[in-house]
Amino acid sequence: MKNSIFIIFFMLGFQWVSSQDTPNTVVDSLYKEDHFYAGITYNLLGNIPNSIKQSGFSTGFHLGYIKDMPINKNRDVAIGIGLGYSTNSFNQNLLVNQNTSGDFEYSILKDRSTYSKNKFSMHLVELPIEFRWRTSTPTVYDFWRIYTGFKLGYVFAHTTKHVGDLGVLKYGDVDGFNDFQYGLTLSVGYGTWNFHVYYALNPIFSNIAKIDNERIDMNAIKVGLMFYIL
Known part of the structure; x- marks a missing residue:
């Protein structure tokens, strides 16, 4: 987490230096904008059953x-087409545990006092596609932008972790996660600071993951800031 924050602020600093006007600035009539991006979001769970609660x-x-x-x-x-990396965590009370036969089971932790940590995390390679409108010119470096689009992500790693009365339970490669995540994106802002939202169109979990024989249809909603550089 610390490394990610350092990278974001390093890129913001680099953008500030590179955007300063110089006396011999050459106007580029074929300019392009916002090649690199870095963002931080607060992750929410949508379409959740009443029994599942987020925490932390x-x-x-x-x-x-x-x-x-x-x-x-x-x-x-x-039009923007790219390639990116995303890491996400979700703190909640959905317990993922492996039984004696090696199968993964899903249940609800009802008593918050019985555990100190319960979360799942995902790492994705992403393909963002954006339709971009902005008020930029070859010599204006701060401008309004509205970028909307679609993002496809491949989940190449995921983990679940529980720390509580049951001990420390940590699993990777859990059956039940969808390998692909896709959703709609929107970034709106001026200059460096841009509001960003992502709304997943498919569930985090596949048909295998069930609670009392009912599918877990939760999807990811991410709200935060996006920084575009160069």
Whole structure:
């Protein structure tokens, strides 16, 4: 987490230095914008059963590169296609435990006093696709932007961790997580600071994950800040 925060602020500092005007600035009529991005989000669970509750602070960190492709003469409308990395945690009371036969079981932790930590985490490689509108010009470095789009993510690693009366239970490669996550994105802001939201269109868990024979249809909702650089 500390490394992710350091990277974000390093990139913000680099953007500030690189955006300063110099006397011999050459106007680039074929300029492009916002190739790199870094973000931090507060992660929520949507479509949750009444028995599942979030606790603590669930975070996400996001880094990547987007190829900016202007589609009009003024170059203030563009299509962006990129590649990124995302790590996300969700603190809640859904217990994932492995039984004696090696199968994973899902249940609800009803008493908060019986555990100090219970979460699952995911690491994704992501493909963002954006439709971009902005008020930029070849010589203006702070401008309004509205970027909306779609993001496809491949979950290449996930873990669950519980610390409580049952001991320390930590599992990787748990049956029941969807290998792919996809959803809608929106980034709106001016200059460095941009409000960002992601809404997943499919559940975090697959049909295998059930509580009392009912599917867990929770999806991910991420709200936070996105920083675009260069």
